[in-house]
Each structure stands twice: as C-alpha cells, then as structure tokens.
Amino acid sequence: MGDYGDLDRADIAPLIPRSDDYAWRAYESDPLRMPYIHEAIQELELPRGGRGLDAGCGLGLQALMMAEEVGPDGHVTGLDISPRFLEYARTIADKAGFAERVDFVEGDIYDLPFEDETFDWIWSADAAGYPTREPLALVEEMARVVRPGGTVALLVWTSQQLLPGYPLLEAGLNATAPGIAPFTRDMGPGTHWMRLLNWFETAGLEDPRAKTFMGEFQAPLSNDIRTALISLIEMRWPGVKSEIAPDDWKLYQRLCRTDSPDFILDVPGYYAFFTETLFCGRVPAQ
Numbered sequence: 477m478g479d480y481g482d483l484d485r486a487d488i489a490p491l492i493p494r495s496d497d498y499a500w501r502a503y504e505s506d507p508l509r510m511p512y513i514h515e516a517i518q519e520l521e522l523p524r525g526g527r528g529l530d531a532g533c534g535l536g537l538q539a540l541m542m543a544e545e546v547g548p549d550g551h552v553t554g555l556d557i558s559p560r561f562l563e564y565a566r567t568i569a570d571k572a573g574f575a576e577r578v579d580f581v582e583g584d585i586y587d588l589p590f591e592d593e594t595f596d597w598i599w600s601a602d603a604a605g606y607p608t609r610e611p612l613a614l615v616e617e618m619a620r621v622v623r624p625g626g627t628v629a630l631l632v633w634t635s636q637q638l639l640p641g642y643p644l645l646e647a648g649l650n651a652t653a654p655g656i657a658p659f660t661r662d663m664g665p666g667t668h669w670m671r672l673l674n675w676f677e678t679a680g681l682e683d684p685r686a687k688t689f690m691g692e693f694q695a696p697l698s699n700d701i702r703t704a705l706i707s708l709i710e711m712r713w714p715g716v717k718s719e720i721a722p723d724d725w726k727l728y729q730r731l732c733r734t735d736s737p738d739f740i741l742d743v744p745g746y747y748a749f750f751t752e753t754l755f756c757g758r759v760p761a762q
C-alpha cells in the first residue's frame with residue numbers, strides 16, 4: 477500500500493498541472509498536514525461501513541483517508557465548489573484504487589445538494605470560507621445532511637509560529653486582514669472560528685468538543701518538508717504590503733524570499749509549528 481491507497485504521494489504530482497497554482501500548492505503542502513489529519517480523522521471514530529461527506533474536499537486526499545478508515549463496505553462523497561479540483565480528485569481516487577469507494581460532487585457547502593440525514597458524518601477541513609460567512613447557517617446546513625447520532629466535524633487553522641526569532645514581525649503579519657484569515661474585520665468576534673463550540677451548541681448539536689493538532693518541523697528539513705514550508709510561508713500572508721510598515725515589509729521580504737541570503741528556513745536550528753483545531757459535535761438522536 478502507498479500513502480493513499482495504491483498511490484505514493486510522489487505519484488500524485490504528475491496528476492496535477494504545475495500551472496494550477498492553488499491545486500499545486502495544496503499538493504505541495506500536504507506533507508505538513510497528513511500526519512495529524514490522520515490523527516484527527518481517527519479521533520472521529522468513524523463507523524466501519526459508514527457513509528460520509530468531505531465538504532470542500534479539494535484534491536480529495538482526506539476523502540481517501542476516510543474511505544480507508546471505514547473499510548471497503550463504507551463510502552465517502554467529496555464535495556467541492558471547484559470543478560477543476562473535482563477533476564483532479566476523481567483522477568487521484570481512480571489511480572489510488574478507490575473508484576468504487578468514493579465519489580465526487582460539485583456543490584456549495586452552504587447549500588448542500590443532499591437530502592436530510594443522508595450521511596453518518598460530515599467533515600470539512602479549511603474550506604468553509606475565507607472570509608467566514610454566516611457561521612450558524614453553515615453548522616446548521618452541515619448538521620442537516622447528517623443522520624441523528626451522526627457527527628459534524630470542522631477542522632480549521634488556528635495559529636502558527638513560522639518565523640522563529642521575529643515575534644513582533646510575525647505578530648504584525650498575523651494582525652493583517654489576510655494574516656488573521658479566516659476572519660474579516662467587519663464581522664464580530666462571535667463569528668471567529670475559535671467560537672465554533674458556541675455555534676455548535678446554538679445549532680443544537682450534542683457533546684460539542686474541540687481538540688487541537690499540531691504540525692511541527694525542525695532542521696534539518698527533508699526536501700518535501702522544506703518545499704511544503706516554502707509553499708505555506710508564501711500562502712500565509714498574501715497581499716500584506718499595504719497593511720504593514722515599510723521596514724517590516726523589507727524585513728518580511730528578507731526573511732521570506734527563497735532567494736534571500738537570510739531566508740528563514742536556513743537559520744541554524746530552524747523550528748516552527750502551526751495548529752489546526754478540530755471542532756465536532758453530534759446530531760441529537762431522535
């Protein structure tokens with residue numbers, strides 16, 4: 477067996493055009509997340525033979541992991557708003573030998589194209605909106621398609637420390653609009669992801685709980701992890717120039733450009749981490 481069914485991670489590279497920057501970065505940054513995403517999926521204790529939905533599935537790699545978890549009698553549907561991503565996901569699933577155990581459907585997580593109570597669980601990782609839209613409507617729509625007693629799970633980005641030794645710069649970058657995504661300045665604190673447990677309770681879900689998972693990395697970095705961290709750093713603070721002081725912008729470029737002699741990943745003893753938090757709850761049994 478490979479990393480994903482019959483496929484090793486490296487086998488996926490030729491299936492995604494490098495010209496598709498968003499999809500390529502999703503592939504490149506996968507090694508940073510795969511280990512703890514596996515743990516997060518296990519945390520859900522998915523039922524063998526169960527049927528689930530991965531909403532905002534992207535390349536569909538997590539749909540494959542969940543299909544693995546529920547075994548050959550189970551089934552996972554991946555849903556995404558992007559037909560492009562769905563095409564990649566179908567090709568990857570086919571080549572991984574999962575064609576019978578997963579399918580992929582175009583749709584919007586805020587308006588799911590499924591009947592009530594279709595699934596045993598719904599999972600959504602880093603997909604439910606940047607910026608966040610109406611949180612309660614999101615959780616209610618997710619819960620609608622899950623059977624009584626089933627699980628609603630959202631995995632969201634919650635923090636990072638990627639620039640060791642530069643806490644002020646990193647705090648400044650994180651305080652920009654892109655840096656604090658998923659969030660928008662004109663939405664109140666109650667809509668921030670860290671308030672998700674409240675949305676779960678308000679939506680009537682039982683046993684709402686949160687658990688934080690961490691990706692951490694230290695020098696010497698393998699080629700895969702180095703490439704993935706470069707991708708992450710490039711994606712993390714896009715378009716911040718107008719929101720930070722000119723000196724901070726210079727420092728940011730000095731530390732974060734791969735062609736800089738002071739590129740942050742080359743500092744001796746580089747260490748970094750980030751966190752994603754799993755929020756989940758149960759649809760009340762009738």
Ligand SMILES: C[S@@+](CC[C@H](N)C(=O)[O-])C[C@H]1O[C@@H](n2cnc3c(N)ncnc32)[C@H](O)[C@@H]1O
Nearest residue numbers: 532533534556557558561583584585601602603
């Ligand atoms: C950052 S990627 C995450 C993909 C995957 N869940 C993962 O964790 O690797 C975000 C994905 O969500 C999809 N997406 C964004 N808004 C969506 C929406 N309203 N409904 C469904 N999918 C959406 C995007 O097309 C993209 O594939």
